[in-house]
Amino acid sequence: MKTLWQYNENNNIDEVINIQNKYNISKLLASILVNRGIKENVETFLSPTRYDFYNPFQMPDMEKAANRIIKAIENKEKVIIYGDYDVDGVTSLAVLISFLKDRGLLVDYYIPNRLNEGYGLNNQAIEKIASQNYTLMVTVDCGITSVQEIELAKSLGIETIVTDHHEPGEKIPEAIAVVDCKRKDNKYEFRELAGVGVTFKLIQAISIKLNLEEKEYLKYLDIVSIGTVADIVPLIYENRTITSLGLKLIKCTKNIGLKELLKTTNFNLIDSNTIAFGLAPRINACGRMGVAHLALELFLTKDVNRAREIAEQMNVLNSKRQLEEKNIFNEAEVQIRQNNMENDDAIILKGKNWHNRCYWNCIF
Secondary structure, eight states: OOOOOOOOOOSOHHHHHHHHHHHTOOHHHHHHHHHTTOOSSHHHHHSOOGGGOOOGGGSTTHHHHHHHHHHHHHHTOOEEEEEOSSHHHHHHHHHHHHHHHHTTOOEEEEOOOTTTTOSSOOHHHHHHHHHTTOSEEEEESOOTTOHHHHHHHHHTTOEEEEEOOSOOOSSOOOOSEEEOTTSTTOOOSOOOOOHHHHHHHHHHHHHHHTTOOTHHHHTTHHHHHHHHHHTTOOOSHHHHHHHHHHHHHHTTOOOHHHHHHHHHHTOSSOSHHHIIIIIHHHHHHHHHTTOHHHHHHHHHOOOHHHHHHHHHHHHHHHHHHHHHHHHHHHHHHHHHHHTTOTTOSOOBOOOTTOOTTSGGGSBO
């Protein structure tokens, strides 16, 4: 198949020439940058470094969140991390759990079952967590709209830190800290981080507070980049820095589980396609099949044999998920043809055995 490349001729020829000469790049690349509105910080866009991360304490409540977690570390509190079941949630959990364990804090986690509980916090989960005497709950990739659930947690003696990247509702949860760049009072200079990106900024903030070496949070960029690419956030500014540095780290990753999962994908080149079409579907398949904890265990295990076993299981789950989606899609096509709906503006279909863990049971 032949590929035909098309690009817009740029009318701002002076800007194009200026960027071309200033950064010693081709006219085509300079034109693309101008067309995308990238006229400043071009070096950061083309070759981001670890010095290009923004100050995490510009985020709402970041100081409060970091201080409260440090207090939990010092007092050896019983802490639970509550996260989502998709790639962004699982990688957020893996990063925060690993970082806190390295600080000597034994943390547990809770992932709601996609099939039975759905997304986000729920009362039943909160009550279960309270019954196990946790004093602090940190949410990752969720929580910004869980006003009632966090109020319940508070009434049951649990303090909550929310870290999220979704749009807030009219009311912010009454947690001890709510870290979200999409808050109306946000002053952070970039608001398009994935959930795992916000988690990364949290461990960066804690590291600064504890005077840790940069490597103590930078070493997780391989996992952070996976969640960032998989969540389809714009790969600009800080997301681009995360992804660029993370992809380099994936090539030499020390994460045993990630190494084994990479082997199952059969991708020779490590780039964003490897994440989007190789790693992410296998991680997501666990959540869709109701076993998201498997993907998390993969990133946390130190046992290479267990990592290999889980990676193989994830590969099988992904194949099963692909087959189910294919069957649903084929049945949907038959329904469309039988009911002469090919030219309808919108088509809503249903099937007896169509499972909500697949995407095709929605709108065509």
